[in-house]
Amino acid sequence: MEGPLTPTKRAMPTDARQIRSRKALNSALLALLEERSFDQLTIREITARAGTGYATFFRHYPDKEALLSDVATDEIAHLLAMTTPILYESNSYESTLALCRYVAEHARLWSALLTGGAAAIVRNEFIDQARALVEEARTTPDWLPSDLGVVHGTGSTFDILAWWLGEKNDLKVQDVATILHRLVIAPLIGDKIEKRIPTP
Structure with a gap:
């Protein structure tokens, strides 16, 4: 489609x-x-x-x-290219943290992409691009259809980042990365959370 x-x-x-x-x-x-x-x-x-x-x-x-949507296509591709390879290596928390850092460093842009008038278009593009990478990804748990894993993981990531940028809160990058990793990434790929989140 x-x-x-x-x-x-x-x-x-x-x-x-x-x-x-x-x-x-x-x-x-x-x-x-x-x-x-x-x-x-x-x-x-x-x-x-x-x-x-x-x-x-x-x-x-x-x-x-429409211009913003065009920009979104390139930005999402860059973000996924930067974080996806790390995600399927030994430490998925590092990938989650890298994603959150990148979004924070370009907060105005990602705020426009995630919370602005084109947010629905950007969300779909995010999911579509992630789907294109699914064959290279580590398999999801046996009980979870891989496409549903992509839709849930990518959509939930989008929603958490949009909430972070759209709300007035004091959450730091590490806080958001921990939330995203615990709620979405670790359960999805079967990581043991306690081994992925570094202690202060």
């Missing part, structure tokens, strides 16, 4: 100038998200930062949410 981002993927340009424009718009949004929240940004600001014309934007995207 095709996900919500499929139309954007189909529209990927092949002309060098169009590719440059699209990359510039993506980079501009990433840079602006480090300064202000997504809801505060306008298309004119994005195109000004990208050095492209206002009309050029609409040759690539119907609105700024």
Whole structure:
């Protein structure tokens, strides 16, 4: 079944100038998200930062949410590529901690992705990309269908991170990593939690 981002993927340009424009718009949004929240940004600001014309934007995207979705595809791929290999090695807590650190270091961007207007699209993309990696992953417990494991694990991870970024709380990166690992990761892959969480 095709996900919500499929139309954007189909529209990927092949002309060098169009590719440059699209990359510039993506980079501009990433840079602006480090300064202000997504809801505060306008298309004119994005195109000004990208050095492209206002009309050029609409040759690539119907609105700024579609641009955010495009950015999300790349960011999710980067996040999964960084954390998934570690997850199936000896210490899944380290992978969980690396994921939480990365999200914290790019909090404005991930807040926009996880809690903004395109959150449902981003969630589906997160799950779809994780599904593509499932064949390389360690098998889930015998009683759990592997696809359900991916949907539950990825969806729950998304929801916990969205809660963390969307709520006003004092939880540190290590606190969130511990919660995520205990609630989702360790039960899913059969880790013994007490051996994965380092003592202070």
